Amino acid sequence: MKSSPFSISAGGFAAVALFSCCVASFTVAHESGKPHSHDHDHHHDHEHGHGAGHHATILVPEDPADLWAHINAYSAVVAASAASGDIDLLHKQQINLGALIGELDHQMTAVEEKKRKRVAGMLNNTKRALGKLHESTDAKDEKSIKKSVKTLGGVLKLLKAQYPDAITTGMAKVEDDLGPHEGMIAAFDGGYIELKLHDDKGDLELWIAKDAGITQPYDISASEKITVSFSDAKQASATLAVRNMGKNEDEDGNATMREGQTNYFIYPGDSGESAAWLQGKSFKSQVTVSFAGKQTASFLLIPHGHHGHDHEH
Numbered sequence: 001m002k003s004s005p006f007s008i009s010a011g012g013f014a015a016v017a018l019f020s021c022c023v024a025s026f027t028v029a030h031e032s033g034k035p036h037s038h039d040h041d042h043h044h045d046h047e048h049g050h051g052a053g054h055h056a057t058i059l060v061p062e063d064p065a066d067l068w069a070h071i072n073a074y075s076a077v078v079a080a081s082a083a084s085g086d087i088d089l090l091h092k093q094q095i096n097l098g099a100l101i102g103e104l105d106h107q108m109t110a111v112e113e114k115k116r117k118r119v120a121g122m123l124n125n126t127k128r129a130l131g132k133l134h135e136s137t138d139a140k141d142e143k144s145i146k147k148s149v150k151t152l153g154g155v156l157k158l159l160k161a162q163y164p165d166a167i168t169t170g171m172a173k174v175e176d177d178l179g180p181h182e183g184m185i186a187a188f189d190g191g192y193i194e195l196k197l198h199d200d201k202g203d204l205e206l207w208i209a210k211d212a213g214i215t216q217p218y219d220i221s222a223s224e225k226i227t228v229s230f231s232d233a234k235q236a237s238a239t240l241a242v243r244n245m246g247k248n249e250d251e252d253g254n255a256t257m258r259e260g261q262t263n264y265f266i267y268p269g270d271s272g273e274s275a276a277w278l279q280g281k282s283f284k285s286q287v288t289v290s291f292a293g294k295q296t297a298s299f300l301l302i303p304h305g306h307h308g309h310d311h312e313h
Contacts, residue, residue: 060103062108066187066212068160068168071100072297073187075156076288078133081293082149090145091137093189098130104159115162122159131157179214181207182304186289186296191218193289193296195228199303202278204228205251206240206269206289219261220292222248226265231298232285234277239264278303 039103061067074097082090104123133148160168179185183196183205194214196205206226210216226240241283242248247255248262256264268275287301 026150060099062103062106064107065165065167067103067107067165069187071097071104071156072168072299073295074100074189075153076295076297078155081147082133085142087137087140091134094130094133094137096189097128098134101126101130110163110164110167119159119162122162126152126155126159128209143193160175179207181205181206181214184299185212185214185303186298186299187212188244188294190287190294193290195285195287196299197278197301197303198301199279199281199283202275202280202283204238204240204275204278207263208263208265208291217256217258217263219258221265222257222260222262224265224292226289226291228267228301229288229290230285230301231287233283238273238275238278239271240267240270241269242266243269260279 051170061070074093077093078090081093101123104119108119109114129148129152132153132201133145179193179194179196181196183194185192185194191208191210192212192214194207194209197203198205206228207214208218208220210218222242222245227237228240229237240264242257242264243266246257248257248281249255250264256262267273284300284302286298288298289296295308
């Protein structure tokens with residue numbers, strides 16, 4: 001996610017102003033002129049004003065598990081952009097993260113009643129930490145940015161601990177939340193991936209999409225490589241690539257190549273690597289998926305069972 005150097009205006013924004021905008025945007029009118037409702041589950045694209053050149057356009061889920069999947073993804077992007085020194089990206093994504101954290105104010109029913117007062121206080125601490133990071137980014141103070149990112153990570157960890165694990169992993173009810181190809185869904189900045197592990201041969205398939213339903217392809221260059229990093233496996237990572245540079249067919253024979261771009265990648269393909277380390281119904285590992293400057297938060301990968309049936313590669 002490389003971008004050109006970004007010059008932040010000298011005025012900057014106070015932390016209070018930043019979070020007032022982020023949180024207030026959920027109670028004021030949207031583009032339609034109607035107030036935001038939290039009585040049903042849906043997604044909205046939000047534009048949050050932060051002054052000239054400062055706004056967040058972001059998909060803010062109302063489902064608690066989906067919301068935490070986004071918070072996990074965006075906090076990972078914030079940490080990665082801070083580590084790489086990409087000030088432009090860091091500034092943009094901390095505003096997006098602030099919008100997501102602001103939505104937690106409307107999700108108190110996801111927390112045990114006895115914990116809600118504590119969570120409200122932790123939310124304020126998280127907002128203050130993100131505000132400090134914003135100030136450090138405005139000042140382009142690398143030392144302060146590093147310290148602020150560490151503080152933010154710490155308060156987010158404490159906040160997450162107050163929620164049920166099934167919500168904060170972003171993969172609640174795994175059996176019910178599989179993608180259309182029966183793979184695992186994870187969010188990244190700008191879209192979603194579906195990652196499917198076949199238990200019989202250990203091969204991986206990955207789809208990239210603009211929506212959680214994996215119906216709108218998020219195409220990238222067919223020459224791009226996708227890295228899946230494993231924290232609980234015999235091998236540290238797997239590199240996914242296209243099946244071929246022709247039609248790049250998926251396992252159902254559907255062409256996925258569109259003018260040199262695609263949203264479908266596989267492993268091991270023709271790499272010559274053995275996928276034996278991924279085989280078996282009992283395999284499970286926390287993974288992250290990264291490509292072209294994008295990265296998901298860590299999520300649990302479990303295999304799709306074939307129950308004795310073979311499949312094509």
